[in-house]
Amino acid sequence: MVPTNYYLALAAILFTMGAMGVLIRRNALVIFMSVELMLNAANLTFVTFARMYSTLNTTSVYNGQIFVFFVMTVAAAEVAVGLALIVAIFRNKQSIDVDQLNSLKG
């Protein structure tokens, strides 16, 4: 039996790697992929906890999974809109380099 800690530790590592991707990459598409990685890490913790608490309450076991389901839905929506945004930006600037997108500079 794998301890829950391990899953959580793995999720933490994956999440951090996703965050690193957001911070060090300039390509908007890769940044987006990193965000997806972070969402996955979060989903992994959801499922882990759902598994862990399944002994306590037979119905609550599904709550975590259903939450993952919703996260996936939101992620799908987010990707649809986000990629549309990237396409629109690329049309305007011929670039998806986020370091060139500083129109909101104060």
Next chain:
Amino acid sequence: MMDNTSGFFSLVPLIVFLPVLGMLINLIFGSKFSEKGIGAVAATASGLAFVVAVLQAYSLSVAPAAQNIPVAQWIHIGTLVIDWTFRVDTLSVTMMLVVSGVGTLIHIYAIGYMHEDVRFKNDEGRYRRFFVFLNLFIAMMMILVSGNSYMMLFVGWEGVGLSSFLLIGFWYDMDTLGRPSFANSNAAKKAFIVNRVGDFGFLLAAFMMFWQFGSTNFDNVFAAAPAAPAWVILWITIFLLVGVAGKSAQIPLYIWLPDAMAGPTPVSALIHAATMVTAGVYLVTRSAPIYTLSADAQYIVATLGALTALFAATIAVGQYDIKKVLAYSTISQLGFMVAAVGMGAFSAGMFHLITHAFFKALLFLSAGSVILGMERGHHHLAHGSHGDHGGHGSRAEAGTIPEVFDPGDMRNMGGLRKQMPVTFWLYMIGTIALAGIFPFAGFWSKDEILADAFKNYPHVYWILSAAAFLTAFYMGRQIWMVFFGQPRHEVAKHAEESPLIMTAPLMVLAALSVLGGLLNMPGVDTLSLWLKQTVEQIEIGEFNPQVALISTALALLAIFLSWWLYMRKPIQAGQPDPLKKMLGPIFTGMENKWFIDEAYWFVFVDRYVDLARFLAQTVDWNFWHEWFHNSVIAAGFVGLTRFLADPVDLGIVNKVSKVLADAVQASAQSLRKIQNGFVRSYALSVMLGVVAILGYLLFK
């Protein structure tokens, strides 16, 4: 209504409401009525009130006990309970009869008189107004005499004062000669203001009653009065006397009454001779249970009345205006009444009140007839002999400005008995009655007063006898000047007699003046016994032949003297009064009313004006406005605002906010570098925050 216990007592509110109804009808619908219709409504209202008063008298003769007929609640505050309750007793009913009886006759007279007066004065629209005011007066007078408490009496007291004001100032935009002026309205204001002084005294008395007795009800006050301290009684009576002096024109407040002659003559007759001015006499008689408690008060009242009687009589001797003579005569006769009720001769005072109402109303109305006769003559002259009589045309159409002519000046008259025979005889009856010649009404009433004075207050007797002598003298003088001798003015030759509607009421009054003495003949004493049912303090007067002889002899002597002075060599036009040569400066004093008005003017009015000017100029303008407002408030405010503006606002508030603004701007300048527009640097910040918070949670 007809059951024996209540009699007609429940009808008593009608004596007020009928005149009010008449007033309202004329007020609202009067514009659709003819002059006769208006007069008929007003006279009917007054006449019906008289009928009600007669019914009250009949009921009282059956059941003499005083009745209280409540009408409405008025004031209920704590222990103060004042209701509008009619009091029907022999005293109030006597007053009601006099007021409504004489009032009705004068209403009828006024139908004729005002018909001509409004035409001479060239404003026919005021005919209706006159009768509205007249009915208002009757209603207010009825409230005065029928109230069962001092406060209810005061309502009527003020109401008749208002009516008096309105009627004195009836021709408010002209003087007595019809010229544009404030004279008449000033006379009205004078009457009103002088009466305020008296009302002030009345109110103080009423307040003292409430303070001492807890009530202003006649019954309660009279029941509690014997137990009250003497000084309280004295002051109540003195304050009441101030009220009496104001309303009944006694020294020192009589000065308004001669000016009140500015009103139309029926007003002078009704209000300023027969009824309203006797309210003070009624008040003292009504307050008999209080006055008899204080010998000092009685002494003061009697002496004041007697002095007024003599003083006014001396002035009357020196007057030339036919109505002014009668006005001072009225003051004098009121002095007789006040002296009488002051002496405790309440029935004599009331008796004289009634007879005086008859013959003085007669005299005034006859004088009005004379004045109108002169006006007609003047009109006749102004328009030529073909002009239509009675002033049916307006003066303006003649096209010429008529000379200023005073139809009331006796120096313009003379020989009028030929032109106005009816008026002459009526005037003669009134004069004889006033002079106190046997057996006319004035003889009996005046003699009763004199007899009582002779018995109790010798000094009052002597003063009153002198006044009676002068009364006969000035009335004789008036008769000789007006009706005998040769006309002293062209107008007097063309004077015309008055119509029947004016002379008929005069005939009734003349009959009453002749027969009025029967009311209280010595030995019969109808009136005294009648009033004694209400005023227990009344003592039946005794007939004193000695006093009667002396007074008659004095009156005859005075008339003879006046004949000797004015008829032996009838005075001609422009000739000065023969008395002037004999008396010199004394006559000048009489002529000028002893300069009392001037003294009042000097002592009160000028000082009041000075005070007002001082307050306006020095206190208000110089002190408040110039100094306080400008120097203190305005300058102080400017100084304060300058201080607040310069050092406080600019120095502190502005600096602080500027420093704050600069600091915010500087920090914003440094902080805006952080917002570089790069998404990744924002994400780095978020990451930093996450790490920091998580670290804090872990390692705290």
Next chain:
Amino acid sequence: MSGELILFFILALTAILTAAGMLLSRHAVYAALYLVLNFGTVAIFYLLLGSPFIALSQVTVYGGAIMVLFLFVIMLLGAEQITAEFSWNSVVPAGLLGLALVVEALVLVLQKVSASNLQVATSVIDAAPEPLAKQLFTVYLLPFEITSILLLVAMVGAIILTKTEKKG
């Protein structure tokens, strides 16, 4: 060491390596392919954790739909030309922060929390999707319906954003 634990470690290593591959690959297409691998391993974790429905959803939604979309966009934009340069000046602070975050998270899950509290249930749970569906369509019916609106909005938004305005 049980077989399951060995499997976990192998899979964990795979996940971390594929994540690192995505992070470091210069080419966006490679990054996308590494990410697909990563999603696959995560799906296997879901199976291990007794959530077969989620695992299959993961494969379908992430590995299938989303990643295909990514690749499609990369192709559309001509990702070969797109420079996938690293932002070198932020690597050091980002690396330090990432290290700190990992250390903190590991301290949290491995040290601070006692393992007994985190024992994964040993009882075999009903992994069939029926109870899950029942729960979804009863208790979570309203959020489920709202997701449909969310998806609709996302679809409309995507169309609006990418639409080229025709002149005239």
